[in-house]
Amino acid sequence: MSGRPVLIFVGGFLGAGKTTLILRAARALAERGKRVAVITNDQDRSLVDTRVAEAQKVAAREVAGGCFCCRFSDLMEQAEGLREYEPDVIFAEPVGSCIDLSATILQPLKRFYEREYRLAPLTVLVDPAMLERAKRGEMDGDVEYLFGQQLAEADLICTTKRDLYPGARAAKVPVDFAVSGATGEGVDEWLAEVLSGRRMAGARLLEVDYGRYAEAEAALAWLNLEAAIRLAIAKSPALVCGPLCDRLEEELRGRGIFVAHLKIFDQCASGWLKVSLAGDGAPRPEGDLLAEAAEEHQLAINLRAIAEPEEMRELVLAALREVGGSLEIRHARAFRPAAPRPEHRFSATVASGPVTSG
Numbered sequence: 001m002s003g004r005p006v007l008i009f010v011g012g013f014l015g016a017g018k019t020t021l022i023l024r025a026a027r028a029l030a031e032r033g034k035r036v037a038v039i040t041n042d043q044d045r046s047l048v049d050t051r052v053a054e055a056q057k058v059a060a061r062e063v064a065g066g067c068f069c070c071r072f073s074d075l076m077e078q079a080e081g082l083r084e085y086e087p088d089v090i091f092a093e094p095v096g097s098c099i100d101l102s103a104t105i106l107q108p109l110k111r112f113y114e115r116e117y118r119l120a121p122l123t124v125l126v127d128p129a130m131l132e133r134a135k136r137g138e139m140d141g142d143v144e145y146l147f148g149q150q151l152a153e154a155d156l157i158c159t160t161k162r163d164l165y166p167g168a169r170a171a172k173v174p175v176d177f178a179v180s181g182a183t184g185e186g187v188d189e190w191l192a193e194v195l196s197g198r199r200m201a202g203a204r205l206l207e208v209d210y211g212r213y214a215e216a217e218a219a220l221a222w223l224n225l226e227a228a229i230r231l232a233i234a235k236s237p238a239l240v241c242g243p244l245c246d247r248l249e250e251e252l253r254g255r256g257i258f259v260a261h262l263k264i265f266d267q268c269a270s271g272w273l274k275v276s277l278a279g280d281g282a283p284r285p286e287g288d289l290l291a292e293a294a295e296e297h298q299l300a301i302n303l304r305a306i307a308e309p310e311e312m313r314e315l316v317l318a319a320l321r322e323v324g325g326s327l328e329i330r331h332a333r334a335f336r337p338a339a340p341r342p343e344h345r346f347s348a349t350v351a352s353g354p355v356t357s358g
């Protein structure tokens, strides 16, 4: 490896397609002989994204219990811990409601860690369905605030899900690339640009009103749950996750709840499956769709929605009980994110060398 791993932050709102793109890019780089690792991030533990990365044999570390900006030291510790894999590239996926990454992560990285890491430009991903909703004025005000700020601090913007929205055009938003993490379209072009060193990392800084930011984040309710189910009659992961996702979707939509994303991950002896719902898309399954029936299932559920946390918890627990068998809840936290308190916050950009000068 080349000494300093390239650190690539991929931001964007909940459900934009960050994990899917990162794992697709990780595969593309691995095929070229590169060693790749991932750092995921969430307000709580039991993260579906980390499980999906591990299921795909990508070295993964998690920063849990707060966003990267509030846990900068932990982020750097996890990055350091990944050194044992000698990665050439480390992808880092911040929490989807996070803003102000440039001031709180990218500038400190340039100032304090230039010798350890080469920092790539900040990519922000946008789901075209979200852009469309924003254009029609149908976006919740708090979501719109976070979404707009994320775009404003991006070094590079990609629309995602190109397979679903091939002709998506974004008036007013300077889109650099259109990608599909699902099919791989546009991924090589995006990777070439972020690795080229042509673009400065952390070129923009936001002026953030932290009161407004905290309020917007707290409009979202968070649920992270982990459970084990032992079925009397064996079922495949597809037959556990599919109906569970449908049931939850029906219940959430029935109550008029806006779902930023819902992810269900199931691991059993025969394989793994992830089913998720985001944006306006239909539930999309990934993993071992043909995995055989099994009695023991280990589930993780992540739900982010505009709702009351306790209502969401009750609703998910009720849907889980409908799966049948004996249910053991190992973790079930529903909450609103606490006000962000970054460890560092720079008010001016820090100059940095080109990303390829390893």
Ligand SMILES: Nc1nc2c(ncn2[C@@H]2O[C@H](COP(=O)(O)OP(=O)(O)O)[C@@H](O)[C@H]2O)c(=O)[nH]1
Binding pocket: 012, 013, 014, 015, 016, 017, 018, 019, 020, 021, 049, 096, 160, 161, 162, 163, 164, 179, 180, 181, 182, 183, 261, 275, 276, 277, 278, 281, 283, 284, 285
């Ligand atoms: N059709 C399609 N769906 C996608 C694509 N990328 C992500 N998704 C789906 O969008 C949802 C959110 O994706 P994920 O990568 O988990 O988003 P994240 O929350 O930003 O990490 C999931 O249902 C994915 O399967 C894509 O390129 N095409």
Ligand SMILES: [Mg+2]
Binding pocket: 018, 019, 020, 049, 093
């Ligand atoms: Mg993700």
